[in-house]
Amino acid sequence: MIEGISIYELLTVSTILFFIGVYGFITRKNLISVLISVELILNGAAVNFVVINKYLYPEVLQGMIFSIFIIAVAAAETALAISIIINLYRKISSVEVKEVETMKN
Amino acid sequence: MNYTAIILIPLIPLAVFLVLGLFNRKIGPGVSGLVGVGGMLVSTLLSFYTAFEYFMVLGKVSGAYPTLVESTVWMNFTETLRIDMGVLIDPISVMMLIVVSTISLMVHIYSRGYMKGDEGYTKFFSFLSLFTFSMYGLVLATNLFQIYIFWELVGVSSYLLIGYYYTKESAVAAAKKAFIVTRFADLGFLIGILLIGYYTGTYDFETLNNPEGATLTHWAPASFMGLSVLTWGLILIFIGGAGKSAMFPLHIWLPDAMEGPTPVSALIHAATMVVAGVFLVARLFPMYFFVEEGFALQIVAFVGAFSALFAAVIALTQTDIKRVLAYSTMSQLGYMMLALGVSGYEGSQGLGYMSSMFHLFTHAMFKALLFLCAGSVIHAVHSNYLKDMGQLRKYMPITHLSFLVAALAIAGIPPFAGFWSKDEILVAVYQQNTFLYVVGIFVAGLTALYIFRIYFGIFWGKDNTYEHRPAESPASMTVPLIVLAVLSATVGFIPFSEFISPDRAGFDAHIDIPMAITAVAVALIGIGIAWMLYKKESGLATRLTDRLGVLYTWAHRKFYMDEVYLFVTKNILFKGIAAGAAWADRKIVDGTMNLIGNSTVLFSKKIKGMQSGRVQDYAMAFVSGTVILALLFIYLWTS
Structure with a gap:
């Protein structure tokens, strides 16, 4: 419970964060930017968990733990994605999304 | 009865076919010939054993030879309508077993010599075994569908063997022609089967043929165009039989089928497969006789008589010896159909039926012999045509004598086999229809004429100068000739009417002296004419054909049927x-x-x-x- 800040404001922030991520995911041309956008989406979701846990069910901790879980998954996913991108760069010398259209070859 | 032995009769050739067919490339010619002949020998012995068991050991049960059936249900449609697979043993199927196995064995032995050095030697023997298996299956069939299945199988093996020399264009065309024409006729057969199955509710020969059974006492369940549907069914089935037995107008495939190797012609297109049509009518004889007072049977008689005459006339004019024999086969099959067509049912009324089967039996022997002799001659001079032959009696004494025996048999000179059966046929026809008798006796004369025409042409006639001096064939070919010659001379003495008659009871048949004298006299006239025209090379024959002009051309071109x-x-x-x-x-x-x-x-x-x-x-x-x-x-x- 933070003084002077209601749940609506916090949820607005998380929503904005989420949609910025979605927008970035759809429009960015660079795979790194796309990856960053995905992080934004995940963070938006994590903030949502924390806020709802804090404001609506202060006596339990599941929301908090879930957000830590999300951070862990995001870290793992980033590591994986970065390694894929590096390999891709070695192969086609580019990290542009539109270059990566086919699954094979 | 020992059913295991009976079932083994067809299964042994099947096994031989599978072994030789599957390991075609691995089995050398020596082995495959031995396997083929060995399998046939076992199967022949079993056939004779079965015949002995059936006629001698089992004998008549309450005055008639019984019908024995051993079968399993194969397809079940309704309570009564089902298709079985099994064996049916009765006098005619046992007789056919003897015919098929004897001829097939002889042809197998003969082929070892005739096909020597041929590339497809193993393949040839596997096809022969397939044919023998199918033919056994056909004669042992217990119901219409089983007979139809094997009917098609003999058609296939006939196709394979006619087209055996598949690099020769004419052989391929002949194989296709044979298959398509018989297949077309089989369409009639199939429709007939379905008609009869639909209206009687059964396919079983035993039920269908029972004279007291529902089928034959109520033979008009429905009528179509003024005839009972069963009559239509029987006519359609006869179309199938006519296709296989080369009756006019479905005969066109038989002469062309001579493109196949000569042993094949002897086995399939003279002795066994082509009699399947006759056998089929005989198998359904009670139906043919009782349904609509034998209307369908009259068609059989007239088609048979016409085919006999038609083919005999063409046979007179052909120059390819195998074609002469092919038309002769057609003519003799016409005789068998004619005899069936005029037969009655009870006791000695069944003379026609009995004589037809008798003629089938003797004809198989002497016609196979004629073909094998022709094969031996062709083997020696490498030509099918009369113009390339002449004076061969000096070079091939065994073939010459065997051919003479067979020719005397087919011409109907006593005491050779053909005389006895042909005489019975003529007697049976005379009792029923004088017109058909006149046709029959005329054909008998023509038969003697055409067969002695080629006999004199091959073994006497002009002095040909041969590039290679023709020599007698090897023992593997002459032994079957001698065996068949002995059979052709003697099988006429079998008291056939004891064993085979429509009502199974048997009767006493005796030679009708005036009839026999007439027939022999006509045959002798035929031989005499042949003697005058063809014994020595003379312009007489050519002058005669010139005089006949258009008639000769017509007959020579087979009446333009093709x-x-x-x-x-x-x-x-x-x-x-x-x-x-x-x-x-x-x-x-x-x-x-x-x-x-x-x-x-x-x-x-x-x-x-x-x-x-x-x-x-x-x-x-x-x-x-x-x-x-x-x-x-x-x-x-x-x-």
Whole structure:
């Protein structure tokens, strides 16, 4: 419970964060930017968990733990994605999304 | 009865076929010949054992030879309508077992010599075994469907063996012709089977042929165009039989079938397969006799008589010796059909039936012998044509004597086999119909004439100078000739009427002296004419043919039957019906399908762009979908 800040404001922030991520995911041309956008989406979701846990069910901790879980998954996913991108760069010398259209070859 | 032995009779050739057929390349010619002959020998011994058991040990049960059936249900349609697979043993099937096994064994032995050095030696023996298996299956069939299955199988093996020299264009054409013509006739057979099955509710020969059974006492369950449907069924079945037995007008395939190797002609196109039609009518004889007072049987008689005459006239004019024999086969088959057609049922009334089967038996022996002799001659001079032969008696004494025995047998000179059976046929026909008797006796004269025409042409006649001096064939070929010659001379003495008659009871047949004298006199006249015309090379025969002019040309060109068929198929069937059907098939049937296919292709081309492969496009679609759904839910919830 933070003084002077209601749940609506916090949820607005998380929503904005989420949609910025979605927008970035759809429009960015660079795979790194796309990856960053995905992080934004995940963070938006994590903030949502924390806020709802804090404001609506202060006596339990599941929301908090879930957000830590999300951070862990995001870290793992980033590591994986970065390694894929590096390999891709070695192969086609580019990290542009539109270059990566086919699954094979 | 020992059913295991009976079932083994067809299964041994089948096993030989499978072994030789599957390991075609691995088995050398020596082994395959031995396997083929060995298998046939066992199967022949079992056939003779079965015949001995049936006629001698088991004998008559309450005054008549019983019908023994051993079968398993194969397909079950209704309570009564089902198709069995099994063996049926009665006098005619046992007799056919003897015929098929004896001739097949002789032909197997003969083929070891005749086909020596041929590339497809193993293949040849495997096909022969397949044929023998199918033929056994045919004669042992317990019901119409089983006989139909094996009927088609003999057709296939006949096709394979006619087209054995598949690099020769004429052989391929002949094989196709034989298959298509008989297949066309079999269509009638199949429809007949279905008709009879539908109206009687059974396919079993035993039930169908029972004179006290429902089929024969109520033979008119429905009528069509003034005849009982069963009569129609029987006529259709006879069409199938006529196709196989080369009755006019479905005979055109038989002369061409001579393109096959000569042992094949002896086995399939003289002794066994072509009598399948006769056998079929005999198998259903009670039906033919009782349904509609034997209306269908009269058709059989007239078709048989006409074919006998027609073929005998053509046989007089052919120069290819195998073709002469082919037309002779057709003529003799016509005799058998004629005899069946005039037969009665009870006691000695069944003389026609008995004589038909008797003639089938003796004909198988002497006609196979004639073909094998012809094969031996062809083997020696490498030609089928009379013009390349002459004076061969000096070079091939065994073949010459065997041929003479067979020729005397077919001409009906006592005491050779053909005399006895032909005499019985003529007696049976005389009792029923004087007109047909006149045809029969005339054909008997023609038979003697054409067979002695080629006999004198081959073994006497002109002095040919041969490039290679012709020599007698090896023992593997002459031994079957001698065996068959002995059989042709003696089988006439078998008291056939004791064993085979329509009512199974048997009767005493005796030689009708005036009839026999007439027949022999006519045959002697035929031989005499042949002697005058062909014994020495003389211009007499040529002058005679010139005098006959158009008649001779007509007969020589086989009365233009092939041309008629070609006209009908090419101009009417192909141009008229088939072309229209082909147009409808291409434009309407294919058109509809193409339309459906093309429109699908077009549509998918239009929407193909949606699957770009870009992740972001999919994400966009996904997000927009989600947003739309969300808006929809909000709208629905709030209103």
